[in-house]
Amino acid sequence: MLTKRSNQILLPGFVFLTLFSLILTSCATIPIAQANPKKEAGMASFTLKTGLGNGKMFFIGVGGDIDGKENPDLKVGPGDMVEITLVDGEGAMHNLVVPDFNVASKDVVGKDSTAQVSFTVGQDGTFPYYCGVTGHRQAGMEGKLIVGSGKAAVMEDAPEIVRDPTDLPGPIGDRPPQKVRVDLEAIEIVGKLAKGTSYPYWTFNGKVPGPFIRVRVGDEVEVHLKNAASSSMSHSVDFHAVTGPGGGATMTQTAPGKETSFTFKALNPGLFVYHCATPSVAHHIASGMFGLILVEPEGGLPKVNHEFYVMQSEIYTQAPFGQAGPQSFSETKLANETPEYYVFNGAAGALTGDHMLKAAVGDTVRIFFGVGGPNKISSFHVIGEILDRVYDQASLTAPPLTDVQTTLVPAGGATVVEFKLQVPGRFILVDHALSRMERGLAGYLMVQGPQNPEIINGTPTTGSGH
Numbered sequence: 001m002l003t004k005r006s007n008q009i010l011l012p013g014f015v016f017l018t019l020f021s022l023i024l025t026s027c028a029t030i031p032i033a034q035a036n037p038k039k040e041a042g043m044a045s046f047t048l049k050t051g052l053g054n055g056k057m058f059f060i061g062v063g064g065d066i067d068g069k070e071n072p073d074l075k076v077g078p079g080d081m082v083e084i085t086l087v088d089g090e091g092a093m094h095n096l097v098v099p100d101f102n103v104a105s106k107d108v109v110g111k112d113s114t115a116q117v118s119f120t121v122g123q124d125g126t127f128p129y130y131c132g133v134t135g136h137r138q139a140g141m142e143g144k145l146i147v148g149s150g151k152a153a154v155m156e157d158a159p160e161i162v163r164d165p166t167d168l169p170g171p172i173g174d175r176p177p178q179k180v181r182v183d184l185e186a187i188e189i190v191g192k193l194a195k196g197t198s199y200p201y202w203t204f205n206g207k208v209p210g211p212f213i214r215v216r217v218g219d220e221v222e223v224h225l226k227n228a229a230s231s232s233m234s235h236s237v238d239f240h241a242v243t244g245p246g247g248g249a250t251m252t253q254t255a256p257g258k259e260t261s262f263t264f265k266a267l268n269p270g271l272f273v274y275h276c277a278t279p280s281v282a283h284h285i286a287s288g289m290f291g292l293i294l295v296e297p298e299g300g301l302p303k304v305n306h307e308f309y310v311m312q313s314e315i316y317t318q319a320p321f322g323q324a325g326p327q328s329f330s331e332t333k334l335a336n337e338t339p340e341y342y343v344f345n346g347a348a349g350a351l352t353g354d355h356m357l358k359a360a361v362g363d364t365v366r367i368f369f370g371v372g373g374p375n376k377i378s379s380f381h382v383i384g385e386i387l388d389r390v391y392d393q394a395s396l397t398a399p400p401l402t403d404v405q406t407t408l409v410p411a412g413g414a415t416v417v418e419f420k421l422q423v424p425g426r427f428i429l430v431d432h433a434l435s436r437m438e439r440g441l442a443g444y445l446m447v448q449g450p451q452n453p454e455i456i457n458g459t460p461t462t463g464s465g466h
């Protein structure tokens with residue numbers, strides 16, 4: 001009989017609180033940098049000079065209402081064009097950043113050297129400006145840019161793009177091969193990345209990951225790819241389950257408003273990633289265009305009580321993790337492989353709330369787990385569980401590994417894991433590269449049922465493990 005341990009629960013629970021408080025405290029404002037179409041937009045100019053004194057660093061206003069004031073409030077109207085000149089008052093290196101508007105000046109070095117930034121503000125709100133040189137903000141170089149009343153409209157949450165982990169078709173089991181039609185639609189949608197934060201997703205069928213496709217070996221699959229008329233880009237689909245050039249991508253490059261199709265024979269059983277393969281492919285994948293296709297072996301897979309569909313990916317935003325408001329894609333961070341967010345099923349903490357996985361003591365669960373990437377490997381682990389069976393690299397024809405703690409899943413790869421639940425509580429799906437947990441990557445498996453003190457017994461020390 002297998003024994004299960006859940007002594008790792010407490011620490012990550014605490015870590016996770018940190019993640020959520022970060023998200024919760026940074027959700028207040030919508031800094032949309034665009035002209036207000038209703039009102040004649042004005043122009044506001046300011047000069048800030050850097051200063052040192054009493055062990056502090058600060059900005060001093062020069063001229064107008066802010067003259068001589070330390071870290072002055074910069075008051076502007078909604079829709080105004082704002083111009084700020086930075087003057088180096090003492091010779092040390094400084095700069096000026098207003099991250100809510102993606103504004104960063106060049107560095108000034110040497111007394112009286114200057115830098116200038118100009119940008120357009122959107123609606124009412126209060127936004128920090130500060131010196132971006134390490135330590136200078138903490139030393140005091142920070143003030144406020146106040147737009148209009150300074151009171152931000154609370155951002156309505158953008159529509160949800162999370163694919164529920166139970167949203168997958170049931171087993172095919174024992175039927176002969178047949179024709180199967182698969183309909184995919186490329187949909188570009190600004191969706192909820194975290195609370196009060198949105199991201200311009202590109203999706204298959206409006207959710208991340210795309211629909212779970214389930215066929216059996218020998219099936220003839222007819223794929224139709226529509227690209228919504230509202231799309232800005234062409235899209236396509238490459239199935240790793242396809243034998244043939246581009247995995248279908250050469251036949252499905254689809255312009256907005258158009259539809260393409262092709263057929264393929266599912267020759268090899270396994271769990272395969274599919275993804276958009278329109279250049280820049282990494283950008284399309286990082287935006288959410290990936291999913292899994294399961295090709296069942298003859299006779300299907302062993303029966304389990306629950307099957308779940310989970311995929312990991314990275315999101316590359318210009319602003320740092322936790323920044324409020326609408327986010328935009330960073331080509332530089334994608335090229336450097338330095339994501340800000342790591343997510344299961346498309347959004348930060350997506351599988352910890354309404355979409356958590358649920359099961360009961362005594363159940364067996366199977367997780368179809370894939371990595372969309374585009375770049376990072378996952379060290380997939382379930383805190384407090386041992387994976388009874390791992391279909392390593394998603395091979396369904398090799399015998400599964402048994403009794404595995406953490407399993408590697410490559411970018412553009414998948415795995416199938418199965419385990420039986422012996423004790424109740426909260427089990428946490430993670431990538432054991434655990435820094436990623438603080439950037440949105442965690443999912444809960446909540447298990448209901450009677451305690452089993454023979455397997456684990458004790459009193460939680462702090463907080464709650466379940």
Ligand SMILES: [Cu+2]
Nearest residue numbers: 235236276284
């Ligand atoms: Cu695409």
